[in-house]
Amino acid sequence: MKEQNQILMEIVNPQAAGIDIGSRSHFVAIGQKEEHVREFGVYNEDLKAISDWLKGNGIQTVAMESTGTYWQALYAVLINDGFQVILCNGKFTKNIKGKKTDVQDCQWIQKLHSIGLLSGSFLPDLQTEQLRTYCRHRAGLIDVAADTSKKMQKYLRLLNLRLDIIVKDICGLTGLKMIEAICNGETDSQKLASLRNGNCKKSEAEMQKALQSNGRKDYLFALKQEYQMYQNLQNQIKDCDIEIKKLLQDQIDSSNNKKQHYTDPKVHKRVNKNTPKNIDLNLIGYQYFEGVDLLKIEGFSHQTLLTLMSEVGLEGIKKFGTAKQFASWLRLTPNNKISGGKVLSSRVPKGSNRLKIALRNAANAIGNLKESTPLRDFFHRINFRKGRVSAISATARKLGIIIWNMIVKNTSYYNPENYLYLDEKRKLAVQRRIQKQMEKHQFKVDDFNFVTI
Incomplete structure (x- = not known):
């Protein structure tokens, strides 16, 4: 019989455990034998029991999947008890082919972690995580308020009150005043039209024609309900802004x-209606990033700044070793697939996070700028060759690179007046190299005798 060759892999983490996270129970493996696996519940005392069992077996590091939000309570308990916890993406812990069970899953995670084949996901610090909770909850309230606004517009249209025609936004100053009066029982079109703001383009006479109701009580009742819900949502959003x-x-x-940093207000920066009104994000953002003014970047709004602060934070962005790693985490870099020396695919990988969406929105705003800037010119060059979708992704990636360099290297935003094409860059590089050699050898231009041909 021929001897079978075995490939042995080195154990990188000898005191390692793997946990298969579930909604009703957690399976924990500290080895590959049957007695090395135990099932625990999800209550607080069960989480403490997991920690005590791991300590009793000398475990130092733990790997688990990021399954929904079920992992967060156990993660907090293990971190507080001094364990090194690796939170992994589920696609990196897929089991081998065959029958799939919770016991096999936790053992497979433990095996992969023991031989060092698992890498941890990015997790922000506690303060950034708390800010992220408030901001994400606020964004959810804004989405619900937008749906409520659409329903109010629907019932107004069914009442034949064409408020959507005479005002730009039914939830603006004029629109809300008129909706409140309608919910309070006002039916006189002349009185309703008199509530118009002076900035409205439509005349009062035209508004009277659009504000003649058909008197349906069922539609009016539904409108009152939606208006009350909209007001409650606005109050909740204000409470979020305070926190x-x-x-x-x-x-x-x-x-x-x-605290020592201060910057002047930026009057030219437009404040979106969904941006917190009680926060001077221009000053707070400048202080938060310790003197780095990200709002100098064209297309970078206050909402984009708040998203960066809540999703990554100052300490979080420093965890990325290079700007390319940060852009790759944002899923804004091409995922090149090469086989046989040939590039099979170079598409941007699927998936997005809130910061990526914010940067893409900022890139889209840069593409809509009327004045010529380097970023706008870059956007239009990509747009001309590959289309607007590719231009948005490429510009968003460039924004990510700029943000990382400004924050990590503590530099200000550099906005060159003219873009240098590839041949001009090469010419400038040669010029700098020659100048450096001349300074090294202490040469001057007069020392050379140039011969014209």
Whole structure:
């Protein structure tokens, strides 16, 4: 019989455990034998029992999947008890072919972690995570308020009150005043039209024609309900803004390096209606990033700045070793697939996070700029060759590179007046190299005798 060759892999993490996260129970494996696997519940005392069992077996590092939100409570308990916890993407812990069970899954995770084949996902610090919770909850409230606004517009149209024609936004100053009067029982079109703001383009006479109701009580009742819900959502959004401001102010007040910075207000930056009104994001953002003014980047809005602060944070972005790693985490770099020396695919990988969406929105705003800037010119060059979708992705990636360099290297935004094409870049590089050699050998231009041919 021929001897069978075996390939042995080195154990990188000898005291390692693997946990298969579930909604009702967690399976924990500290080895590959049957007695090395135990099932625990999801209550707080069960999570403590998991930690005590791991400590009793000398476990130092733990790997688990990021399954929904079920992992967060156990993750917090293990971190507080001093374990090194690796949170992995589920696609990196897929089991081998065959019968799939929870026991096999946790053992497979433990095996992969023991031989060092699992890498951890990015997780922000506690303060950034708290800010992210407030901002994401606020974004959800804004989405619900937008749906409520559409329903109000629907019932107004069914009442034959064409408010959507005479005003640009039914949830603006004029629209809300008129909706409130309608819900309070006002039916006189002349009185309703008199509530118009002076900035409205439509005349009062035209508004009277559009504000003649058909008197349906069922539609009016539904409109009242939606209007009350909209007002409640706006109050909840204001409460979120208060908590966000308090949390950001506490972070700035706790650091002398942040408090010492000050910047002038930017009048040219437009404030979106969904941006928190009680927070000076221009000043707080400048202090939060310790003197780095990200709002100088064209197309970079206050909402984009708040998204960057809540999704990654100052300390989080420093975890990425290079700007390319940060852009890759954002899923804005091409995923090149090469076989036989030939590029089979170079598409941007699927999936997105809130920061990627914010940067793509900023890139789209850059593409709509009327004045010529380097980023706008870059956007239009890509747009001409590959289309607008590719231009948005490429410009968003460039924004990610700029943001990483500004924050990590603590540099200001450099906006060159003219873009240098490839031949001009090569010419400039040769010029700098020659100048450097001349300074090294202490040559001057007069030392050379140039011969014209």
